[in-house]
Amino acid sequence: xxxxxxxxxxxxxxxxxxxxxxxxxxxxxxxxxxxxxxxxxxxxxxxxxxxxxxxxxxxxxxxxxxxxxxxxxxxxxxxxxxxxxxxxxxxxxxxxxxxxxxxxxxxxxxxxxxxxxxxxxxxxxx
Amino acid sequence: xxxxxxxxxxxxxxxxxxxxxxxxxxxxxxxxxxxxxxxxxxxxxxxxxxxxxxxxxxxxxxxxxxxxxxxxxxxxxxxxxxxxxxxxxxxxxxxxxxxxxxxxxxxxxxxxxxxxxxxxxxxxxxxxxxxxxxxxxxxxxxxxxxxxxxxxxxxxxxxxxxxxxxxxxxxxxxxxxxxxxxxxxxxxxxxxxxxxxxxxxxxxxxxxxxxxxxxxxxxxxxxxxxxxxxxxxxxxxxxxxxxxxxxxxxxxxxxxxxxxxxxxxxxxxxxxxxxxxxxxxxxxxxxxxxxxxxxxxxxxxxxxxxxxxxxxxxxxxxxxxxxxxxxxxxxxxxxxxxxxxxxxxxxxxxxxxxxxxx
Numbered sequence: 001x002x003x004x005x006x007x008x009x010x011x012x013x014x015x016x017x018x019x020x021x022x023x024x025x026x027x028x029x030x031x032x033x034x035x036x037x038x039x040x041x042x043x044x045x046x047x048x049x050x051x052x053x054x055x056x057x058x059x060x061x062x063x064x065x066x067x068x069x070x071x072x073x074x075x076x077x078x079x080x081x082x083x084x085x086x087x088x089x090x091x092x093x094x095x096x097x098x099x100x101x102x103x104x105x106x107x108x109x110x111x112x113x114x115x116x117x118x119x120x121x122x123x124x125x126x
Numbered sequence: 127x128x129x130x131x132x133x134x135x136x137x138x139x140x141x142x143x144x145x146x147x148x149x150x151x152x153x154x155x156x157x158x159x160x161x162x163x164x165x166x167x168x169x170x171x172x173x174x175x176x177x178x179x180x181x182x183x184x185x186x187x188x189x190x191x192x193x194x195x196x197x198x199x200x201x202x203x204x205x206x207x208x209x210x211x212x213x214x215x216x217x218x219x220x221x222x223x224x225x226x227x228x229x230x231x232x233x234x235x236x237x238x239x240x241x242x243x244x245x246x247x248x249x250x251x252x253x254x255x256x257x258x259x260x261x262x263x264x265x266x267x268x269x270x271x272x273x274x275x276x277x278x279x280x281x282x283x284x285x286x287x288x289x290x291x292x293x294x295x296x297x298x299x300x301x302x303x304x305x306x307x308x309x310x311x312x313x314x315x316x317x318x319x320x321x322x323x324x325x326x327x328x329x330x331x332x333x334x335x336x337x338x339x340x341x342x343x344x345x346x347x348x349x350x351x352x353x354x355x356x357x358x359x360x361x362x363x364x365x366x367x368x369x370x371x372x373x374x375x376x377x378x379x380x381x382x383x384x385x386x387x388x389x390x391x392x393x394x395x396x397x398x399x400x401x402x403x404x405x406x407x408x409x410x411x412x413x414x415x416x417x418x419x420x421x422x423x424x425x426x427x428x429x430x431x432x433x434x435x436x437x438x439x440x441x442x443x444x445x446x447x448x449x450x451x452x453x454x455x456x457x458x459x460x461x462x463x464x465x466x467x468x469x470x471x472x473x474x475x476x477x478x479x480x481x482x483x484x
Contacts, residue, residue, distance in 0.1 A: 038161040040436040063160045063435045
């Protein structure tokens with residue numbers, strides 16, 4: 001299980017990557033995909049949607065169940081990764097490349113975990 | 127307190143994700159995952175620990191008469207060595223369970239029951255037995271392993287005399303030696319593939335399981351078992367049949383013999399032709415439909431789903447459902463409400479998947 005140093009993490013197992021200009025990309029962590037199992041469907045938001053920190057903005061589905069993906073930040077959906085919607089297995093294969101959306105007008109909250117903190121959090125949860 | 131099957135330690139050692147199911151701790155999947163396990167059964171061969179299933183023995187001069195009275199099917203014409211699917215009904219026509227009856231001899235039968243219903247079934251049967259019979263719940267003494275998939279025979283070839291295995295679908299042989307162990311082997315399964323179900327004393331479970339693994343069969347969990355049976359259009363108690371869904375509505379008329387008395391017969395007669403029927407739904411829009419979702423045509427609710435998933439082999443989202451009879455024609459467009467959103471589907475015939483028979 002990997003925990004890239006350049007990302008920030010939530011307690012609900014999303015990652016967020018700052019890409020400059022107040023923009024971020026968001027995905028789910030290696031631990032999350034491992035817990036969920038083979039993913040077969042993603043429900044994405046629309047570009048232009050406003051999302052709120054801690055609120056669900058997408059859904060991922062395995063053969064067994066559906067799970068919500070929460071936004072780590074408040075902002076506006078600038079880009080939806082439509083390619084990911086067609087290849088949900090990429091979330092299992094390369095979770096830190098499989099970004100769901102790009103958000104703009106984001107102010108990074110200070111309650112996100114860094115890689116070491118998140119690794120400790122996961123190990124405590126497991 | 128959930129029970130462990132005789133293979134519990136093996137599942138943990140193999141990296142299984144253990145979940146409670148039907149009163150047992152069982153692997154929902156191994157590290158391979160549901161998709162790989164499902165498709166391996168469709169294309170190669172997989173093994174399942176189904177030791178949670180219940181087994182009971184009924185014997186004695188009045189055994190046959192009791193089965194005919196308590197179960198919907200008729201067992202008169204059944205030969206020794208045959209298996210027969212049947213339903214057990216409450217007097218109101220709801221299902222106690224669905225089960226398979228194995229005829230071991232003139233007066234001797236094995237009943238295979240759903241895990242979560244075993245205690246209820248055994249109590250129900252015991253309560254209704256009459257005459258000269260002996261009835262014993264042997265579930266805790268018996269392990270059951272299902273070997274399923276087109277390469278089943280290749281795996282079994284190294285472990286048993288193929289000539290000693292049952293040939294016909296829904297037949298069985300007793301005292302077959304598998305990996306040196308005394309087993310009962312039936313040509314049955316819950317995947318839609320060619321395969322066997324192997325029953326043996328729980329002390330033999332690890333030996334048989336390990337031998338099948340060594341021959342190349344992939345261990346598969348409950349997740350794949352459920353997606354395989356759904357793709358094959360097979361009903362599951364608690365979903366397609368239940369205490370409130372009668373077997374005629376479920377399309378299981380082949381297992382009901384109305385020309386003899388049995389518990390629940392009068393209720394089925396009184397109900398008459400059902401207004402709803404069991405169908406398949408295939409998603410034509412976007413999304414996955416699950417159980418307990420409402421089906422619409424426009425603003426009119428026309429049914430509800432009972433099981434649903436993404437079918438890993440067909441690579442399409444499918445569900446089983448009950449719809450009003452006039453909506454059951456294959457190709458009929460409907461919509462399923464999924465968390466406030468409508469997903470376009472069409473009615474399809476069951477099963478979704480039919481194996482190519484050699």
